[in-house]
Amino acid sequence: MTIAPQTEAWLSDSWSRSQGAGLSETRLPQAVRLESDALAERHELYRKLIALVEQHALPLFHQLMAHTQSRLILSDNEGYVLRHWGVAQYSSKLANVALDIGVNWHEQHRGTNAIGTALTSKQAVSVIGDQHFIRQHRFMSCTATPIFSPTGEMLGAIDITSEQQRHSQQTLLLIASLAQQVETALLCHLPGSHYRIDLAEQASLIASGWQGIVVANAEGKILGCNPMAHKLLQSAKVGDDIRQYLGQQWHRPEQLLQHQSLHLKTQELVPSSRSHLVSQQIGVRFRDPQLERAWQQANKVVKRNIPLLVCGETGVGKEQFIKKLHHQSSRSQHPLVAVNCAALPSELVESELFGYQGGAFTGASRSGYLGKIRQADGGFLFLDEVGEMPLAAQARLLRVLQEREVVPVGSNHTFNVDIQVIAATHMDLASLVEKGLFRQDLYYRLNGLQVELPPLRDRLDKARIIDKLHKRYRVAPQALCAELLARLLCYAWPGNLRQLDNVMQVACLLAEGDEVLAWHHLPDHMQQQLRVADHLLPIESVLEESQSKAGQSLNATINANVAALYQECQGNVSLCAKRLGISRNALYRKLKVLGLK
Numbered sequence: 001m002t003i004a005p006q007t008e009a010w011l012s013d014s015w016s017r018s019q020g021a022g023l024s025e026t027r028l029p030q031a032v033r034l035e036s037d038a039l040a041e042r043h044e045l046y047r048k049l050i051a052l053v054e055q056h057a058l059p060l061f062h063q064l065m066a067h068t069q070s071r072l073i074l075s076d077n078e079g080y081v082l083r084h085w086g087v088a089q090y091s092s093k094l095a096n097v098a099l100d101i102g103v104n105w106h107e108q109h110r111g112t113n114a115i116g117t118a119l120t121s122k123q124a125v126s127v128i129g130d131q132h133f134i135r136q137h138r139f140m141s142c143t144a145t146p147i148f149s150p151t152g153e154m155l156g157a158i159d160i161t162s163e164q165q166r167h168s169q170q171t172l173l174l175i176a177s178l179a180q181q182v183e184t185a186l187l188c189h190l191p192g193s194h195y196r197i198d199l200a201e202q203a204s205l206i207a208s209g210w211q212g213i214v215v216a217n218a219e220g221k222i223l224g225c226n227p228m229a230h231k232l233l234q235s236a237k238v239g240d241d242i243r244q245y246l247g248q249q250w251h252r253p254e255q256l257l258q259h260q261s262l263h264l265k266t267q268e269l270v271p272s273s274r275s276h277l278v279s280q281q282i283g284v285r286f287r288d289p290q291l292e293r294a295w296q297q298a299n300k301v302v303k304r305n306i307p308l309l310v311c312g313e314t315g316v317g318k319e320q321f322i323k324k325l326h327h328q329s330s331r332s333q334h335p336l337v338a339v340n341c342a343a344l345p346s347e348l349v350e351s352e353l354f355g356y357q358g359g360a361f362t363g364a365s366r367s368g369y370l371g372k373i374r375q376a377d378g379g380f381l382f383l384d385e386v387g388e389m390p391l392a393a394q395a396r397l398l399r400v401l402q403e404r405e406v407v408p409v410g411s412n413h414t415f416n417v418d419i420q421v422i423a424a425t426h427m428d429l430a431s432l433v434e435k436g437l438f439r440q441d442l443y444y445r446l447n448g449l450q451v452e453l454p455p456l457r458d459r460l461d462k463a464r465i466i467d468k469l470h471k472r473y474r475v476a477p478q479a480l481c482a483e484l485l486a487r488l489l490c491y492a493w494p495g496n497l498r499q500l501d502n503v504m505q506v507a508c509l510l511a512e513g514d515e516v517l518a519w520h521h522l523p524d525h526m527q528q529q530l531r532v533a534d535h536l537l538p539i540e541s542v543l544e545e546s547q548s549k550a551g552q553s554l555n556a557t558i559n560a561n562v563a564a565l566y567q568e569c570q571g572n573v574s575l576c577a578k579r580l581g582i583s584r585n586a587l588y589r590k591l592k593v594l595g596l597k
């Protein structure tokens with residue numbers, strides 16, 4: 001039996017668990033690594049946590065550790081590394097032992113190590129050099145602590161990893177402080193948060209980083225407390241009125257007050273950390289299932305080099321989808337070459353695709369031209385608007401795709417090419433084939449797998465996209481008014497993402513400097529556009545479960561929005577109806593249908 005180098009109980013327990021998992025001290029275990037699509041999904045899921053770590057923990061880490069060979073690492077609650085920051089040089093050394101993004105560092109897979117052991121023991125730990133179970137890990141020292149949500153759910157772990165000799169005992173204190181910063185930020189992002197109250201028994205501790213923190217809504221109801229505030233206020237519960245504990249004067253902003261034995265200071269939270277931001281109202285982590293399925297399938301066929309056909313209305317994001325697919329693929333180091341088939345005259349198809357030798361025809365350049373297909377060698381050839389390609393050109397394209405070899409115009413040399421072919425169209429190719437406007441053989445050749453990207457009006461993650469675009473274009477922290485959100489959700493978006501992108505960009509520009517982005521910020525022509533009867537699904541009728549054009553999916557989005565807003569308004573029907581821009585009666589009927597009344 002292997003004996004842990006120290007007798008501390010936590011360490012020998014962890015070594016026993018490592019052995020129990022079938023690991024051997026002398027063998028570097030195979031890395032358990034997420035596939036790129038699963039990793040992208042996890043990044044999306046933990047987007048908010050990653051952003052809070054970057055905002056609240058990273059600056060202090062840089063300040064104190066920038067000169068050391070150290071990295072700050074964030075894992076999720078299963079032990080998968082989500083991100084790391086710090087000295088780049090050291091990163092490649094860690095990558096050699098698989099301390100890398102997407103790899104699982106749970107004890108069960110990597111033996112005793114700070115991330116895995118902190119997650120298992122649910123407390124901060126330092127694992128120094130020889131304390132690592134696996135011999136190859138012993139060149140480093142790691143200190144990690146779990147991060148908890150305001151409701152006590154373990155979200156992941158934050159870790160500092162250094163060269164063994166550079167790790168000091170202070171690191172444990174630092175990591176606890178970094179985790180605390182992130183947990184406080186999570187607390188201040190609770191839905192409905194309006195006030196933050198810092199508490200301490202001694203005035204000098206009020207900004208020490210170890211003070212109690214309570215977050216309350218605009219009416220002074222407690223939404224959450226950090227562990228120190230729980231200790232100081234003892235029986236305080238979510239929903240209690242803060243006056244019960246801190247008296248009537250509690251919300252005099254920015255003044256140091258005293259109530260009985262407690263010192264307190266209240267600050268109003270800035271909109272960016274308040275919950276009436278859309279991101280906290282609705283399940284922004286959620287991705288549309290139809291799109292998700294298309295994404296998963298597309299990734300699989302691209303790995304096997306099977307031709308992919310991406311369909312969808314104009315502006316649904318086909319090109320962006322393909323760019324992302326290329327970026328995630330094993331061909332990402334090679335080019336993505338796009339050919340706009342609609343703009344390609346049939347007489348130029350040959351030279352544009354195959355290239356030509358210098359002086360091959362009148363007007364040809366002296367140096368010749370490589371052609372799109374050879375430019376794409378090793379990478380992706382993206383045939384955009386393939387449905388609009390002239391018939392004559394289709395025959396030539398078919399030959400290239402079949403033979404996978406290219407003879408440039410005017411040359412007798414044959415060049416083999418290795419390309420992944422992806423075509424996109426907003427047209428119904430099968431019906432073009434029926435009408436004799438598209439070659440059947442080319443259709444089959446392009447259609448190894450066909451994926452359909454959903455129109456925006458049918459997407460269940462519309463709220464997430466609105467939130468994303470709002471964050472992209474707003475110039476300063478700014479909330480999104482619920483009424484505007486409801487209207488954006490109800491619109492049928494004939495121009496899809498392109499149209500929404502444009503609306504958000506202009507609205508943010510016009511709302512520059514305002515705390516809340518609202519309907520009145522939209523220019524008149526956009527208000528009119530969004531009101532056009534054909535494209536507007538009236539809020540009231542949607543709320544009353546009428547059969548809208550967009551059907552069930554739209555209703556599901558609206559339902560989620562109404563439920564979240566109702567919760568945020570703490571069950572206040574008048575307030576919720578006002579923010580939705582509908583009558584109280586309409587809201588009552590809706591709440592009844594949702595089982596909330």
Ligand SMILES: Nc1ncnc2c1ncn2[C@@H]1O[C@H](COP(=O)(O)OP(=O)(O)OP(=O)(O)O)[C@@H](O)[C@H]1O
Nearest residue numbers: 313314315316317318319320321426465497498501
């Ligand atoms: N995932 C996305 N999130 C937000 N906006 C997006 C997304 N994808 C695309 N867009 C926006 O929509 C616009 C149109 O995207 P894209 O060109 O990929 O669509 P398309 O389906 O290829 O359009 P078309 O059929 O007209 O060529 C982009 O310029 C961008 O502004």
